[in-house]
Amino acid sequence: MAESMKGLHRTHRCTQVTSSNIGEEVTVMGWVQKSRNKGGIIFVDLRDRSGMIQIIFEAADVKAEGFAKAEKLRSEFVIAVVGKVEARSGAVNENLLTGDIEIRAKEIRILSEAQTPPFPIEENSKTKEELRLKYRYLDLRRPDLQENIILRSKAVNITRTFLAEEGFLEIETPILQKSTPEGARDYLVPSRVHPGSFYALPQSPQLFKQLLMCSGFDRYFQIAKCFRDEDLRADRQPEFTQIDMELSFVDVDDVLDVNERLLKKLFDETIGIDVSLPIQRMTWQEAMNRYGSDKPDTRFGMELKDVSETVKDCGFGVFTGALENGGSVRGINAKGQGAMPRKKIDALVAFAKDFGAKGLAYLSIGEDGSYKSSFSKFMTEEELEALVTAMDGEKGDLLLFAADVNKVVYDVLGNLRLEIARSLELIDKTKYNFLWVTEFPLFEWSQEQNRLVAMHHPFTMPIEEDLELLDTNPAAARAKAYDIVLNGTEIGGGSIRIYQDDVQEKMFELLGFTKEESYERFGFLLNAFKYGVPPHAGLAYGLDRLIMLMAKEDSIRDVIAFPKVKDASCLMSNAPDVVDKKQLEELDIALVSKTKE
Incomplete structure (x- = not known):
């Protein structure tokens, strides 16, 4: 049965207790992260939004009734603890802000008991997102998500x-x-x-x-x-x-x-x-010409090069045809990727087609300076040399080209440079550009x-x-x-x-x-x-x-307290939902059922 807080006042959040409080009596409150009963001594990790602190219960320090309560503790019980701050008796935990201290309990109140949660409340949870969003109020207890929401609050206050x-x-x-x-x-x-x-x-x-x-x-x-x-x-x-x-x-x-x-x-x-x-x-035009994007990632190079002038008179119809239709021929240089297997190049071609390309021309430069290309038979040695020069090509490089109307060329190469950079881990994720x-x-x-x-x-x-x-x-x-x-x-x-x-x-x-x-x-x-x-x-x-970017998350769902999923529904509250017929009548709304063909 839950106990009252009457007469208790929280003196500190968990991580506000430091080594400067050693010898003092404090009152902390929060959720049990985990409890370990070593027989005669119980260790409890107590968590609140600030972090965790270790509590020690020994039969000699708490009354028999208090020790019996401590023995009952399970994950997510909400408790209040009064005790004395001490230097940690065991090894210091370098991973915890409070890893050099602990609280020796003299009083405990169980403010709320908890059922076993449907997934562990832990950082970097491996639980499927759908389940976590269904129980979002539990998911939000995770320290990493709480840090994101606290960061958001702080950013808004600074902005104001x-x-x-x-x-x-x-x-x-x-x-x-x-x-x-x-x-x-x-x-x-x-x-x-x-x-x-x-x-x-x-x-x-x-x-x-x-x-x-x-x-x-x-x-x-x-x-x-x-x-x-x-x-x-x-x-x-x-x-x-x-x-x-x-x-x-x-x-x-x-x-x-x-x-x-x-x-x-x-x-x-x-x-x-x-x-x-x-x-x-x-300018927008410079961004499109250099990166194929109006929101370019400038943390790495691999910029687009316009080689239209270089290939305008060559014998490769794909290039000249695009130019005749008012388009352009542009390329990117994947430095040091000349030995990329054909299977991977084919995967890049397939990727390019998702963005409107009819194909993707490539030219790989061997370490011996030889060329392997999808279009070399249509061009003279001199034309190939001029193209490689225009692309700043060197031994060991892979050159990739798109030829079409500008919008398609930008879309294809802009996304291709990002895909190659991601797969080859060329992006410095510590940078904020x-x-x-x-x-x-x-x-x-x-x-x-x-x-x-x-x-x-x-x-x-x-x-x-x-x-x-x-x-x-x-x-x-x-x-x-x-x-x-x-x-x-x-x-x-x-x-x-x-x-x-x-x-x-x-x-x-x-x-x-x-x-x-x-x-x-x-x-x-x-x-x-x-x-x-x-x-x-x-x-x-x-x-x-x-x-999301400040917190280095991949989804804005991880920085919103109660987000919706891809079909705009809330898995926790089941919104949107049907409403009472009387409400619709008050609004003069009649529902027409659509028969799916």
């Missing part, structure tokens, strides 16, 4: 303090918003008071934070909950958190400066990493919608010198947009916003909206712009991704 000191005001924006579908699907919420009408959960606070700039608040931030009804991956959740900000009377350099200083403070004060400022900047990617295209073409869509969103300002392209060649226009990339993952992005009526109307027109449609969707913002709007800009970080 820093932004407040920089003149930002924390302002909450509505969760129940108007649906403005442009991009990912909205989560819809039916209104009982307005039958047939729906709210949308925010994909971001974008429109409201711009309205706050119109309202004269100058600098806003929010730790904002956002929602997107999209297909999930390891780094996606249906609900996620942004560190969201907006600033008035600024240009690109101002936004990047304040965020660089935020990142420096954040990484220094949480994980002790010194972020060197200023952070490197690279930050990069600003700037000057994104303003638009991209959507095959699905057969029209231009905004690469960031419809409120992104074009680069001033590209404004005239909106009338002549909008697809070539660049945006005053910027992403912050860490180790090949985009952790945040933003842009300078459009604040002139004529430019905003032109953007909507190019996106295929009539003036009426623009006002139907975004009228409250466009009307606000008629009453004096300052130049403004913003940026939002994906907090979950940021913490």
Whole structure:
């Protein structure tokens, strides 16, 4: 039976007890990690969120009743212990913060008994994730997960303090918003008071934070909950958190400066990493040309080389055909991999096809300088030599080429360099490489919608010198947009916003909206712009991704207290679930069953 805490007061968390407390009486409380009965003496490892400490129960120190309680202890019992701090009688445990001390118990209370948990509560658990997520409240007792959640809390507090000191005001924006579908699907919420009408959960606070700039608040931030009804991956959740900000009377350099200083403070004060400022900047076009990615991992080389000029007159039809169709021929040099077995090269070819390649041309250079290639018979010795030179090829290297339209070439080689680097362990995982990617295209073409869509969103300002392209060649226009990339993952992005009526109307027109449609969707913002709007800009970080990288985890599920799985369900609470028929009737909602073909 559980005992009361009456008269007890916890004096220390487990790891707050140190050798400086030797001789003192302390009261600690927590969960039993494990208990070892050595006959007449019982050793208990007690755990709380700070860590563990060893408790010793001896019959001579605790009353018979207390020793009997200690004998009952099993994993995950919740107990309170009063005792004296001593230097550890046995060998010091170097793996524990409290490994040089122990507490000799004189009183114990069992505050709560526990059934045997469905899996061990231990770091780096090998238990299947599905089972751990079903019992997430137990999984969260694991020290490594608790460290991640504590890191997250610390990062948010540092961010709040820093932004407040920089003149930002924390302002909450509505969760129940108007649906403005442009991009990912909205989560819809039916209104009982307005039958047939729906709210949308925010994909971001974008429109409201711009309205706050119109309202004269100058600098806003929010730790904002956002929602997107999209297909999930390891780094996606249906609900996620942004560190969201907006600033008035600024240009690109101002936004990047304040965020660089935020990142420096954040990484220094949480994980002790010194972020060197200023952070490197690279245009979108340079990033694509060098890395085949707009979020390049710069911790290793193997950069793309454009060899279109070198091979434009060669006899290999795959190369020349791609060039004739307006594409390019580019390659990567896997240094020292010239002896890679054909089976592994074939696996790389198959990998490349997953990203749209029709094939992958290769040329391996032997240690004797000889060439082995999938296309050498179509090229002269001189053409091969020129190609190897253009690729900085040396003895023992493996050269891999993609020839197609640029988008396919970038996708193929960008992903191929990452795959090779991972498989050959070329990435220094101790590095934190930050990069600003700037000057994104303003638009991209959507095959699905057969029209231009905004690469960031419809409120992104074009680069001033590209404004005239909106009338002549909008697809070539660049945006005053910027992403912050860490180790090949985009952790945040933003842009300078459009604040002139004529430019905003032109953007909507190019996106295929009539003036009426623009006002139907975004009228409250466009009307606000008629009453004096300052130049403004913003940026939002994906907090979950940021913490995932800081904690060196592979999935954001490991840094979110109660995450959902790939089908957007919660295994612990069984959400989403059916609701009572009466609730649906109140909302004027009738369910139509779909027959699967």
